């Protein structure tokens with residue numbers, strides 16, 4: 435009997451590596467409040483990613499909220515994508531922003547700049563744009579930079595999936611007025627719970643660090659902040675896992691090729707993969723496939739469930755269908771959401787598991803032409 439297979443399995447560092455950090459924490463009694471491990475993690479992440487002005491925080495949702503506050507777009511209309519995890523939109527709503535959905539590009543599944551521009555032309559009161567580098571694929575960053583300049587509207591990237599993805603050699607976290615990442619346990623690199631914000635200048639970084647820690651330094655109270663600090667225990671997890679990141683990325687690339695081959699991805703009429711942006715060195719954060727029809731997708735899910743395999747419908751439903759928002763229409767996102775599936779995928783997944791999943795997908799879709 436095979437044990438259950440989930441869409442991912444959280445990475446763990448060598449136990450001894452983490453415990454050594456914990457011993458140091460026990461000795462110093464330094465548990466939180468921007469401690470030494472937190473600061474060291476920031477420097478090591480900047481070096482690994484090749485970015486500047488990186489600030490860690492307690493999760494990827496608060497990272498988005500801090501970025502919104504930092505740029506002063508809270509309370510405004512913000513254009514975003516409906517093809518993402520719900521946190522992109524709830525973060526906007528907690529900052530009193532009104533999410534305006536623009537449709538996605540049918541190839542990359544990222545926010546379509548042409549749709550964004552037509553909304554900007556119709557609605558002059560848009561305060562910001564929040565595209566998502568979905569699955570670690572790259573948005574059309576050049577078009578968004580042009581649009582941002584032309585209309586004077588800041589761009590915040592939700593780069594929750596983009597750790598380790600590079601576009602023409604540059605980390606995806608380096609684009610936009612700000613970019614945020616999630617270090618949740620299910621993400622490629624994690625601190626159990628955690629996240630970060632990368633900003634384009636050091637003044638913003640100072641503001642961000644104030645916002646992250648109650649908005650005051652000592653007796654000097656400058657703005658209404660929140661508590662979004664990362665604890666030393668969480669930072670230690672990040673420091674323990676970061677040395678494994680290059681290997682993690684390599685393993686993912688290798689496993690993705692294994693899946694591609696086993697699924698005959700280039701010649702299979704039943705399914706295809708999202709198209710990667712030109713110049714992207716992908717992190718393979720997920721293994722998404724688009725089935726030809728939603729019926730086919732549902733049949734495959736049923737069969738995988740029967741064998742105790744649990745893929746996830748990232749991202750379904752399209753957020754245009756959220757019951758707590760006015761209905762907006764984005765047919766491309768709605769169609770993609772109805773047909774997309776993320777197959778089980780993580781860096782140490784055994785080859786045999788990938789081959790077993792692929793074999794079930796193949797046998798279930800065999801009649802489709």
Ligand SMILES: *Cc1c(COP(=O)(O)O)cnc(C)c1O
Nearest residue numbers: 493494495519521522594616618
């Ligand atoms: C995971 C995720 C978030 C939220 O990050 P948390 O660290 O879980 O709060 C935001 N946006 C996207 C696209 C995500 O996948």
